[in-house]
Amino acid sequence: MTTTSALARLLRPVVPLPPELSINEVAERLLTPEHKAFLSLPVVDAESRPLGLVSRTRLQDIFMQRFGRDLRGRHPVREVMNPEPLVVSLETSLEDAAKQVTGQLQYPITEDFILVDAEGRYCGLGTVLDLLKAMEARIGQRNRVLRKALVDLKESQVQLLQSEKMASLGQMVAGVAHELNTPLGYVKNNVQLLRELSAPIFELARAQATLAGCLADPGCDEERLAAALRDAAEARELAAPELLEADFRQLFGDTLYGLEQIAELVVGLKDFARLDRAMSEEVDLNDCIRSALLIARNHIKDKAEVEQQLGELPRIACAPSQINQVLLNLLTNAAQAIDGRGLIRIRSWADDDGLYISVRDSGRGMPPEVMAKIFDPFFTTKPVGQGTGLGLSISYKIVQDHGGQIRVASEPGRGTRFLISLPHLRVAAMKRSA
Structure with a gap:
């Protein structure tokens, strides 16, 4: 028209x-x-x-x-x-x-x-009346367009949130898979060693069974008995069971340790995702920190030492999987901001006003013009294909929906510090991210 x-x-x-x-x-x-x-x-x-x-x-x-x-x-x-x-x-x-x-x-x-x-x-x-009716119709049409645009925008937002979650999940799974490979590797090696070390014992058992059968057989002649005794003695010498006890004990211990590490990662992954937890569950934020550190370990271990200063915190009602997503994002960003090897210091404390989590890194830092945009959707300083620009924006929204704040302080060459503050009681009308 x-x-x-x-x-x-x-x-x-x-x-x-x-x-x-x-x-x-x-x-x-x-x-x-x-x-x-x-x-x-x-x-x-x-x-x-x-x-x-x-x-x-x-x-x-x-x-x-x-x-x-x-x-x-x-x-x-x-x-x-x-x-x-x-x-x-x-x-x-x-x-x-x-x-x-x-x-x-x-x-x-x-x-x-x-x-x-x-x-x-x-x-x-x-006539004025005709004009007003036309404007009313135009406004009604635009309202319908705006409502549709709002629905489309919400659907797009849900898709973007899901895409960011999948990207975070991909990084998390890759890190966990790498962490699982190490204990799985030496558990596999230990099992192979146990198989090799146990082969002479099985051979000794067979030789002794043959000797026992010969001894119990009245028809066994001296030649067969002598051969059975010789085979049993050789198998005994090759097996040397008295020397294997220490090796077996060491191998079993290492294998159990590796399996415990795998179990720790699996439990940590489950706790991180909180798939079996209610949205309103009261949790200790220090548990969230430990869970996020466990999942982010593969990203951090070659880049930085982690220093933890976790204070005693009261339990608060929150969506733990969302808080874990925020912490994983901050820890991953901290590791990526460090050139060479550095330090990541994570602290937690509480006072009468709320609970606080601080994540500080010794990385490159940011100039003011970059720091002013880091919570903007799609803003990223990472190379193309290495970042969606949604991680910090979503983290900001999650903390905001919990009634809290996330602030940042940074200086080029001196690192960056993020501070999360949450109230003691979750806002009753906390929005739930898709």
Whole structure:
């Protein structure tokens, strides 16, 4: 729809009045059925250019006077018309026309407005009521568009959140898989060693079983017995079971230690995801910190030493999987910000106002112009393909939804510190991220 057609639909093709027409003639025309919907009639010159508007109200004022019709009725209508009518071009947009009309209207409303073409020639009348109805329809249409846009935006936001979660999950799974490989590797090696070391014992058992069978067999001759004794002695010498006890004890111990590490990672992964926990569960944030450190260990271990200063914290109601996501993001970013090898210090404490978690790194730091944008969606300083720019934005939203704040302080060359503060009680209406 063009702006011209929008206003053209409001146009009422009223036949204009010549300025020489008498007041009585105009009054009679206003009484006709085709003009009953109009508050006024247009007056134009010979070139169809608007000269003014004659309103019903003005004529009524004249005719209400004593002998008004007799004294003034024969006068030309130009004497009683409004020479400065409201004129709107058909080229004007519907919104601008509404602003123009409402900006110049006087109350009570006694006149319509004139619609003209691009050359200023009269085209017809427009009524305020028609204009208001058109604007109401336009606003209703835009509201529908905005509602749809809002729904689409929410769906896009959910998809973006899910994409970021999947990206974090991918990093987490890769890290956990790498961490599992180490204990799995030496558990596998130990099992192979146990198999190799136990083979002579099984051979000894077979030789001794053969010797026992020969001893129990009355028909076993001396030659078979001597061979069985010789084989048993050789197997005993090769197996040397008294020497294997220490090796077996060491191998079993190492294997159990490796399995315990695997179990620790699995439990840590489950605690990190909190898949079996309620959204409103009361948790110790220090447990969240330890869980996030365990999952992030693969990203951190080659980049930084981790120093923990965890104070005693009261349990608070929160969404632990979301808090873990925030902590994992901060720890991963801290490791990525360090060139060479550095230090990550994580602290927790509480006071009367709330609970606090501080994550500080000795990395590159950030200039003020970068620090001002880090919580903006899609802003990232990482190379293309290495970051979505959503991690800190989502972390900010999660902390905000918990009724808390996340702040940052940084200086180039001196590292970065993030501070999370959470109230003792979760906000009752905490939003739940998808």
